[in-house]
Amino acid sequence: AEVEPGSPNPEDSLGRVLRTTGDDRGSLEHFGAALQIDPTYFASQVGLADTLTLMGDFSSARKEYDRAFQIAENSRDELYAEFQKALVYFWEGNAAEGRHELATLSERAAAKKEPNMQFAIALGRAMLAANSQDEVEQLGTLADFLERPLAGMSESDRGIARATVLRERVRVAAQSGLSDLASSTISKLEGLAASSRDLVIENAYESARGFALFLQRDYADAADELAADSHSPLVLRQLAITQEKLEKLDAAQSTRTRLQYQRGATVEWFLVTHPETDTSR
Known part of the structure; x- marks a missing residue:
């Protein structure tokens, strides 16, 4: 994140990497951090929802997909x-x-x-x-x-x-x-x-x-x-x-x-x- 302090990309990338390793909590944290940098960053909003789906938190996942729909360009x-x-x-x-x-x-x-x-x-x-x-x-x-x-x-x-x-x-x-x-x-x-x-x-x-x-x-x-x-x-x-x-x-x-x-x-x-x-x- 030090390389691109104003970009959500590094946090988004970490969210994806941690999800593949099974660290879903860590994945959520980094997707959330990306969205704090840019609340309209579609990739991280969907990434957050995808991780919740894999965790079995389906109700929360649906809400996050709805948010992704709302910020889609x-x-x-x-x-x-x-x-x-x-x-x-x-x-x-x-x-x-x-x-x-x-x-x-x-x-x-x-x-x-x-x-x-x-x-x-x-x-x-x-x-x-x-x-x-x-x-x-x-x-x-x-x-x-x-x-x-x-x-x-x-x-x-x-x-x-x-x-x-x-x-x-x-x-x-x-x-x-x-x-x-x-x-x-x-x-x-x-x-x-x-x-x-x-x-x-x-x-x-x-x-x-x-x-x-x-x-x-x-x-x-x-x-x-x-x-x-x-x-x-x-x-x-x-x-x-x-x-x-x-x-x-x-x-x-x-x-x-x-x-x-x-x-x-x-x-x-x-x-x-x-x-x-x-x-x-």
Whole structure:
């Protein structure tokens, strides 16, 4: 904080780091300190609410998400605050109400023509669907939505979004035993990776192959492919499972340690910590 005495950024960063280590009280203190410096700092206001969600203080979390909505400076931030608030239903065990809220929010995002949050909300809805068939269908619809240029979304972001959706579709297909769907979707991802040469898209393609190879019990090659993406909690979880199949227990423990540092109030982290709600398992 001495480097930027007038900026909330250092306190905000400390709040995020402490949350990943499980020090939620410390996280709250630093997000609060950031907001004392700048009461309208949206990132810290959402960060505060996210930490409260992970602590299980859902009533307080909702109030803080409402505050985030009030200080949002654009429709994208407003929708993000509403999205995170809708996810609280899942954290507290009320998935049916959460799905209803996400469906309503999806309509609002479409009405506001905010493609970045349309994507994020639709992806969250799909991943939190009631069953794998619903998830596969919703992911297919979302992939179609992302196939054409969208006003308000950069081509780079659209490419990464498409890759993310296709990789998730492969994951669900592979873990549901739908090998043909997994294979055809990997082919689409391969084409996208070849045409874009974006490293994030390439990593999504490789990790998608990892899920499919695991289905084929080719654990050694699956581990190599899954290791390409260290930013997805669901990929890291699958990598650890694969390493355990290979009896590489030290490597698996190292992967699970890296996974812990992905802790956050996100859809992927929810699925990692609530595997019974993951429709693909």
